[in-house]
Amino acid sequence: MRERTKGRPGPEQASELTTNRLSIYLRCLDHLSGAGVRTISSQSLAAQFGLNAAQIRKDLTWFGEFGVRGVGYSVDGLAAHLRQILGLGDPxxxxxxxxxxxxxxxxxxxxxxxxxxxxxxxxxxxxxxxxxxxxxxxxxxxxxxxxxxxxxxxxxxxxxxxxxxxxxxxxxxxxxxxxxxxxxxxxxxxxxxxxxxxxxxxxxxxxxxxxxxxxxxxxxxxx
Amino acid sequence: MRERTKGRPGPEQASELTTNRLSIYLRCLDHLSGAGVRTISSQSLAAQFGLNAAQIRKDLTWFGEFGVRGVGYSVDGLAAHLRQILGLGDPxxxxxxxxxxxxxxxxxxxxxxxxxxxxxxxxxxxxxxxxxxxxxxxxxxxxxxxxxxxxxxxxxxxxxxxxxxxxxxxxxxxxxxxxxxxxxxxxxxxxxxxxxxxxxxxxxxxxxxxxxxxxxxxxxxxx
DNA sequence: CTGTGTGAACCCCTTCACAGCG
DNA sequence: CGCTGTGAAGGGGTTCACACAG
The missing domain is CATH 3.40.50.720 (NAD(P)-binding Rossmann-like Domain)
Structure with a gap:
């Protein structure tokens, strides 16, 4: 927490429940990407996959601000962020x-x-x-x-x-x-x-x- | 202890986290039974297997009173109770x-x-x-x-x-x-x-x- | 005196509700 | 106007601490 700026929580505070859900979000996003969806709101992501919209947003907050207010999240962009957070760059x-x-x-x-x-x-x-x-x-x-x-x-x-x-x-x-x-x-x-x-x-x-x-x-x- | 008074919580209120732990307790008890241990306290059960003594007692409370105060639990007796709770009578x-x-x-x-x-x-x-x-x-x-x-x-x-x-x-x-x-x-x-x-x-x-x-x-x- | 059973405190996770940005 | 980001409220689960049974 030393070099972290006050606003950003940082990955070291995210619980295992949160990181497990990141995997699930990533899977959903890959699904959507394959279907050609470019942008999605936490609302409709939650509705389609039986999740909770507020929880999606809160989970992501631990790692940064990835959304665009009034629009939602870039499907491919958020997937790339999640892959990086999870350390999934190379095989x-x-x-x-x-x-x-x-x-x-x-x-x-x-x-x-x-x-x-x-x-x-x-x-x-x-x-x-x-x-x-x-x-x-x-x-x-x-x-x-x-x-x-x-x-x-x-x-x-x-x-x-x-x-x-x-x-x-x-x-x-x-x-x-x-x-x-x-x-x-x-x-x-x-x-x-x-x-x-x-x-x-x-x-x-x-x-x-x-x-x-x-x-x-x-x-x-x-x- | 007798029938379902309002005091006894009953199985329908135990969470999945609790029932998962019952499996773990059962495995520990079978281990102890095989080693010839006849009686064990929640204290030493917790110490030996990296669990929490209060949690063991609280988990069991949802289903009855299986211990003897001042002594602990009968290893085989508690295992039999857990098997019955989990529905493990016959294969x-x-x-x-x-x-x-x-x-x-x-x-x-x-x-x-x-x-x-x-x-x-x-x-x-x-x-x-x-x-x-x-x-x-x-x-x-x-x-x-x-x-x-x-x-x-x-x-x-x-x-x-x-x-x-x-x-x-x-x-x-x-x-x-x-x-x-x-x-x-x-x-x-x-x-x-x-x-x-x-x-x-x-x-x-x-x-x-x-x-x-x-x-x-x-x-x-x-x- | 030992160890269970258990209310109460504590803590974390989830959900709500809304300020505010695009 | 829509949706994110987020403090605050709410709900559960865990841990504490102790009365009390054996």
């Missing part, structure tokens, strides 16, 4: 640790490259898999080569798709290899040193939440 | 719609049966896949057979693992087949009628959140 190279069914499916998932995340390496400990490739052509390396490959390939994010008991040590290895961002698919929590960010995709929690809904459907709300 | 049969790499990996994911969710069917529209099985032996049916198989197999939850453009119509089909709980892996939102619950696993939002962290790591918090 981001990612690795998948754990070359089981799930790991290989993630490495070959076509949605990732489309969104600017390129899987360039799989890692595993099973000798039988080392040196092979996923169906989509992502090479499988031994875990011990993680630091070297991370450096050589410019990998920035690790996806952890190993059984729960191995998740912590795999995360440790990722951190030791210099990675600062981990997407963890293993159930449970992994702890990491300050400065490293972990996001969890906890399928058990999601499914049990649905089970709860089924068990209490009589009075539950929809969403 | 819950699930279907995966979309027999691509991701869909098949989900159908064969060993963590699901372990947690009481049994994939019994895959669905797809590609003629080449119909009649085959996943590596793990889950049969692949044509989408048009969804209603019949759902009924015959007692399927309760659909996992949607199809490309984004098909997600909405697949969700519609799932609802039409009588399903009331959907776990959606396709990017974007699907809308469903009241009474149907959708949870989204949005990998793009997660990855872009990590990208944001990488771009702003200088002042970002750890977790």
């Amino acid at each position: 981001i190279r990612i690795a998948v640790i754990g070359a089981g069914n799930l790991g290989q499916a993630l490495a070959d998932y076509p949605g990732f490259p489309r969104d600017g995340f390129v899987p360039v390496a799989l890692f595993d400990r099973a000798a039988a898999k080392i040196g092979k490739h996923s169906r989509g052509g992502v090479p499988i390396y031994h875990m011990k080569r993680l630091p070297a490959i991370v450096r050589k390939e410019g990998i920035r994010i690790a996806l952890v798709a190993v059984p729960a008991p191995s998740a912590q040590q795999v995360a440790n290895a990722a951190v030791a290899a210099g990675l600062r961002a981990i997407l963890n698919f293993a159930p449970g929590t992994v702890s990491v040193p300050p400065g490293v960010k972990v996001k969890n995709v906890d399928l058990t929690v999601s499914l049990e939440g649905l089970a709860y809904h089924l068990a209490n459907a009589a009075h539950a709300k929809t969403q | 819950i049969r699930i279907a995966v719609i979309g027999a691509g790499n991701l869909g098949q990996a989900l159908a064969d994911y060993p963590g699901f049966p372990r947690d009481g969710f049994v994939p019994v069917a895959l669905f797809d529209r590609a003629a080449a896949k119909i009649g085959k099985h996943s590596r793990g032996g889950v049969p692949i049916y044509h989408m048009k057979r969804l209603p019949a198989i759902v009924r015959k197999e007692g399927i309760r939850i659909a996992l949607v693992a199809v490309p984004a453009p098909s997600a909405q119509q697949v969700a519609n089909a799932a609802v039409a087949a009588g399903l009331r709980a959907i776990l959606n892996f396709a990017p974007g939102t699907v809308s469903v009628p009241p009474g149907v619950k959708v949870k989204n696993v949005d990998l793009t939002v997660s990855l872009e959140g990590l990208a944001y962290h990488l771009a702003n790591a200088a002042h970002a918090k750890t977790q």
Whole structure:
């Protein structure tokens, strides 16, 4: 907050809920851009995608003033701003640790490259898999080569798709290899040193939440 | 404790954040039970797993009084209560719609049966896949057979693992087949009628959140 | 004396409402 | 006149602190 001028809040104060929504806004804008829409108001953006107009404006305020009063936002212009805020300039190279069914499916998932995340390496400990490739052509390396490959390939994010008991040590290895961002698919929590960010995709929690809904459907709300 | 007096809040008021945490508590308790722990206080449960003791107690309060003052909670007893609250009595049969790499990996994911969710069917529209099985032996049916198989197999939850453009119509089909709980892996939102619950696993939002962290790591918090 | 259950305080996020700019 | 940017109000969720049960 030192060099920040008083008026502008600055990115370091935006909550994770806000930044998650930026991804959603970006997706909506790309959609609109593909449909040829050039300009949009927070109002109609909210109406079309089930969002809240005031929240869109407030979320954006943390990072600057991107709109034109009386008009709205430039679809392509705002999308470019959001990409810059989210650090999506060049494609981001990612690795998948754990070359089981799930790991290989993630490495070959076509949605990732489309969104600017390129899987360039799989890692595993099973000798039988080392040196092979996923169906989509992502090479499988031994875990011990993680630091070297991370450096050589410019990998920035690790996806952890190993059984729960191995998740912590795999995360440790990722951190030791210099990675600062981990997407963890293993159930449970992994702890990491300050400065490293972990996001969890906890399928058990999601499914049990649905089970709860089924068990209490009589009075539950929809969403 | 007896019946529903006005004092007891009741399950219909617990928020989704609370019920998600119940899953986590259950996982911790199973861990402790496996380690032979018979009794635990909210205090030490919180300390061991990085939770907040007051929050654990408050979360549980929505559903009853499960603890013993001065002692704590019975590990197995509380786990049994949570399982009942979450509707985890018998194994819950699930279907995966979309027999691509991701869909098949989900159908064969060993963590699901372990947690009481049994994939019994895959669905797809590609003629080449119909009649085959996943590596793990889950049969692949044509989408048009969804209603019949759902009924015959007692399927309760659909996992949607199809490309984004098909997600909405697949969700519609799932609802039409009588399903009331959907776990959606396709990017974007699907809308469903009241009474149907959708949870989204949005990998793009997660990855872009990590990208944001990488771009702003200088002042970002750890977790 | 220990640890639960719980009102109250606190804090953050969401939503409202409007001043003011284009 | 329309829509953004934004202080203020509102609503929830989290954390505190303590009465009280065992």
